[in-house]
Amino acid sequence: MMLRIKRVPTVLSNYQKDEAEETARRSGGCGKNCLRSCCIPGAKLPLYAFKKVTNTQSEKGVRGNENKEPPVAFLDSLVLGEWEDRMQRGLFRYDVTACETKVIPGEYGFIAQLNEGRHLKKRPTEFRVDKVLQPFDGNKFNFTKVGQEEVLFQFAASEDGEVQFFPNAPIDVENSPSVVAINVSPIEYGHVLLIPRILECLPQRIDRQSFLLALCMAAEAGNPYFRLGYNSLGAFATINHLHFQAYYLAVPFPIEKAPTRKITTLSDGVIISELLKYPVRGLVFEGGNTIQDLSDTVSDACICLQDNNIPYNVLISDCGKRIFLLPQCYAEKQALGEVSPELLDTQVNPAVWEISGHMVLKRRKDYDEASDENAWRLLAEVSLSEERFREVNALIFEAIAIGETIAETLLDEPDTKTQSLEIENAITKSSHRPMVAGTHECLVLQ
Amino acid sequence: MDSKLRLIQQSLNTRYSEWIREALDDLPDNFTITDPSISGHPIVFASRGFLKMSRYSREEVIGQNGKIFQGPKTNPRTVMEIREAIREERGVEVSLLNYRKDGTPFWMLFHMRPVFGKEDGRVIHFVAVQVPISTKQRRNGGVSLSEDGSGLNEVVFGSCRKEVDSDSLLELRRVLSLDSGSKVLDIEETCKASDFEERRAATAFNNILSVLTHCSELTGRLVCGKRCSVPGAGYVSSSLNISLGRIKQSFVLIDPHLPDMLIVYASDAFLRLTGYDRHEVLGHNFRVLNGVDTDTSTLHQIKESIQTEQACTVRILSYRKDKSSFWNCLHLSPVRNASGKIAYFVGVQIEDDCKNRDGHGLSPEMRQLSAVGAVKVAVRTSSISAGSSKS
Numbered sequence: 001m002m003l004r005i006k007r008v009p010t011v012l013s014n015y016q017k018d019e020a021e022e023t024a025r026r027s028g029g030c031g032k033n034c035l036r037s038c039c040i041p042g043a044k045l046p047l048y049a050f051k052k053v054t055n056t057q058s059e060k061g062v063r064g065n066e067n068k069e070p071p072v073a074f075l076d077s078l079v080l081g082e083w084e085d086r087m088q089r090g091l092f093r094y095d096v097t098a099c100e101t102k103v104i105p106g107e108y109g110f111i112a113q114l115n116e117g118r119h120l121k122k123r124p125t126e127f128r129v130d131k132v133l134q135p136f137d138g139n140k141f142n143f144t145k146v147g148q149e150e151v152l153f154q155f156a157a158s159e160d161g162e163v164q165f166f167p168n169a170p171i172d173v174e175n176s177p178s179v180v181a182i183n184v185s186p187i188e189y190g191h192v193l194l195i196p197r198i199l200e201c202l203p204q205r206i207d208r209q210s211f212l213l214a215l216c217m218a219a220e221a222g223n224p225y226f227r228l229g230y231n232s233l234g235a236f237a238t239i240n241h242l243h244f245q246a247y248y249l250a251v252p253f254p255i256e257k258a259p260t261r262k263i264t265t266l267s268d269g270v271i272i273s274e275l276l277k278y279p280v281r282g283l284v285f286e287g288g289n290t291i292q293d294l295s296d297t298v299s300d301a302c303i304c305l306q307d308n309n310i311p312y313n314v315l316i317s318d319c320g321k322r323i324f325l326l327p328q329c330y331a332e333k334q335a336l337g338e339v340s341p342e343l344l345d346t347q348v349n350p351a352v353w354e355i356s357g358h359m360v361l362k363r364r365k366d367y368d369e370a371s372d373e374n375a376w377r378l379l380a381e382v383s384l385s386e387e388r389f390r391e392v393n394a395l396i397f398e399a400i401a402i403g404e405t406i407a408e409t410l411l412d413e414p415d416t417k418t419q420s421l422e423i424e425n426a427i428t429k430s431s432h433r434p435m436v437a438g439t440h441e442c443l444v445l446q
Numbered sequence: 447m448d449s450k451l452r453l454i455q456q457s458l459n460t461r462y463s464e465w466i467r468e469a470l471d472d473l474p475d476n477f478t479i480t481d482p483s484i485s486g487h488p489i490v491f492a493s494r495g496f497l498k499m500s501r502y503s504r505e506e507v508i509g510q511n512g513k514i515f516q517g518p519k520t521n522p523r524t525v526m527e528i529r530e531a532i533r534e535e536r537g538v539e540v541s542l543l544n545y546r547k548d549g550t551p552f553w554m555l556f557h558m559r560p561v562f563g564k565e566d567g568r569v570i571h572f573v574a575v576q577v578p579i580s581t582k583q584r585r586n587g588g589v590s591l592s593e594d595g596s597g598l599n600e601v602v603f604g605s606c607r608k609e610v611d612s613d614s615l616l617e618l619r620r621v622l623s624l625d626s627g628s629k630v631l632d633i634e635e636t637c638k639a640s641d642f643e644e645r646r647a648a649t650a651f652n653n654i655l656s657v658l659t660h661c662s663e664l665t666g667r668l669v670c671g672k673r674c675s676v677p678g679a680g681y682v683s684s685s686l687n688i689s690l691g692r693i694k695q696s697f698v699l700i701d702p703h704l705p706d707m708l709i710v711y712a713s714d715a716f717l718r719l720t721g722y723d724r725h726e727v728l729g730h731n732f733r734v735l736n737g738v739d740t741d742t743s744t745l746h747q748i749k750e751s752i753q754t755e756q757a758c759t760v761r762i763l764s765y766r767k768d769k770s771s772f773w774n775c776l777h778l779s780p781v782r783n784a785s786g787k788i789a790y791f792v793g794v795q796i797e798d799d800c801k802n803r804d805g806h807g808l809s810p811e812m813r814q815l816s817a818v819g820a821v822k823v824a825v826r827t828s829s830i831s832a833g834s835s836k837s
Binding site: 071072073076077078080081082083084085088095097098099100101102103111165167189190224225248249250251252256257318321322 | 526757781807813814818822823826827
């Protein structure tokens with residue numbers, strides 16, 4: 001059996017609308033100034049090259065020692081400036097700052113936005129929701145088809161270790177640049193898409209390299225209110241072309257305020273906790289000796305979920321230092337007819353932002369009646385059951401343990417015997433072996 | 447920098463007279479006073495007890511933001527709670543891990559409350575009382591905290607100690623140990639203050655407030671602990687003030703709902719560009735920059751853009767306080783609040799002559815737009831608070 005749901009897809013690009021006409025037109029001169037081979041020769045875009053940060057603890061602002069001024073402030077100047085420019089050029093489908101928004105009074109502080117324009121002028125489309133990994137399909141809409149004016153800049157690691165900015169850099173097709181583009185249906189100011197190695201046409205699927213890039217973007221923004229999010233297929237991603245979303249909203253999200261319980265600390269310092277007192281069950285990853293450690297652990301967990309065909313959402317919070325991983329089953333329930341009609345009527349698609357507590361509502365009635373209870377009721381439907389969450393956790397911890405073992409084997413090889421002995425000692429001293437600990441403890445918690 | 451120090455001096459003097467520092471110094475408690483109307487939300491007063499506890503000198507602390515006391519183990523969620531309270535202009539009481547100058551951390555009860563102007567209901571200052579948290583349960587040894595000015599000797603961190611252990615701070619890479627004793631599910635590494643400490647904080651706040659109230663009588667500009675009047679039109683909330691203070695470009699906010707398009711906010715860079723003092727432009731008409739040779743058709747264009755609620759960019763001859771003129775590339779844009787209604791117009795100025803295009807940074811036009819974006823975000827989010835989605 002194949003599970004499908006019907007939903008109104010969100011339009012992320014102005015070039016997504018005429019998809020139907022486009023397939024009809026087939027080949028010929030494009031004339032849209034897109035990012036495909038027809039238009040890309042000679043094209044230029046700003047390039048922001050970020051400095052690779054290795055230590056998660058060496059964040060800016062700690063103990064008052066501000067880093068030296070980069071040539072361009074990433075978030076405050078580049079993202080906001082380019083975004084405002086596109087706004088004044090009228091590239092967005094609506095003015096998101098004209099959408100009413102409020103913090104719902106209550107314990108959690110869910111944030112509601114009334115967005116009547118996001119949904120308009122689109123017919124419901126069928127989505128297959130039972131396959132988290134699907135091959136890239138060049139015939140469907142993908143980000144190489146957006147107009148270059150929707151792309152804000154290229155985003156890459158700096159080659160000389162310092163932040164660099166080039167207002168007019170050629171697009172290096174060979175090295176498939178990662179780009180930041182606007183989302184023409186923004187849910188808050190500064191809503192953008194990060195599209196890793198756009199020309200490689202990767203399907204919506206996490207890999208270590210791309211996830212690290214997303215973390216680097218969060219770190220580069222250096223503002224806890226600029227967050228990145230990811231939706232897998234089956235968890236309300238609409239476009240099967242690898243992308244993260246990000247936007248700026250200067251209030252804490254309810255998920256960030258929820259208490260957590262530590263499950264384990266891995267040997268590389270990454271701490272994994274479980275969300276408590278929150279309607280959606282999920283894991284929180286933080287710490288780690290380097291940003292890469294944190295990134296790799298989360299990536300491995302995501303890869304495990306997608307390989308096991310479990311839809312999930314990811315929120316990258318606190319400048320890339322805290323990551324929430326939320327496996328979900330709403331679309332599956334919806335396809336099986338297990339979601340109540342009242343919830344379906346709201347047409348809220350619980351993707352990463354909704355799960356984090358930022359509810360984008362499409363009807364005035366739902367906005368006016370928004371309450372802690374209503375938000376909770378919706379999100380509770382998204383969550384895996386306690387039992388299923390334990391099973392999924394076991395899978396994740398197993399995958400992370402394998403990741404760790406591989407890392408350690410790789411480390412061991414060039415090392416002398418004494419060093420590996422030291423590692424063993426360290427492990428015995430700590431009274432548990434990190435690889436096993438995760439799975440084990442997770443079972444104990446039942 | 448000088449002008450900032452002067453602002454900080456004035457912050458206390460004009461409201462509470464020059465006697466205020468002496469009077470506050472007589473109080474034994476640990477506390478700081480901050481002024482949200484100055485950019486960066488700086489500390490304008492630090493008590494002797496606080497300086498002793500934090501081991502900073504007064505000069506090192508005055509003018510700084512409270513975040514200098516935070517460190518790697520400070521719980522970001524707690525910091526978020528404090529920020530939220532500031533945004534909503536209300537009090538907050540949380541346990542917070544702060545760091546001394548030498549980098550050693552300590553837990554304290556952070557009890558912060560706003561002080562309002564009696565006549566207009568504006569937030570004048572935030573007072574933050576900081577009571578060190580002590581606990582007598584000794585667990586696995588701990589860090590002694592006898593020199594914190596609290597008068598409690600042999601104070602040892604209990605439940606908080608685990609997180610504070612300086613070894614774990616320095617040697618994060620080795621913390622794979624879940625100590626065997628903590629099978630009990632510890633919800634977050636926090637430190638709970640006792641009733642005694644909570645009472646102490648509340649008493650300290652009341653004492654400080656009574657000194658402030660008393661001294662404000664000397665200047666006739668009374669303050670109070672509860673908002674006694676609703677701020678009128680043209681009021682820029684302290685949270686908005688703080689957010690706007692971070693934006694480095696020259697800009698002003700105009701309230702289009704007030705008669706005669708008054709300026710309700712002017713950035714530091716604007717004051718530097720034009721040579722005015724803040725009080726000389728706040729509450730004044732935007733025309734303050736115009737002079738004899740300012741083109742009237744351009745002024746008309748500006749007026750039209752405000753009426754039609756559209757953004758516009760013009761090149762206009764503006765005048766500084768000293769009557770010298772400059773070509774002003776002015777960008778004007780409507781700014782909406784959380785209810786989606788136009789709350790302000792922002793006017794961002796760039797002096798035409800000094801448009802430096804070094805080819806590396808962003809173009810002046812893009813920087814101008816980024817200021818507009820930052821102002822939009824600041825205005826929208828400062829008005830989003832629970833229950834305050836009024837226009």
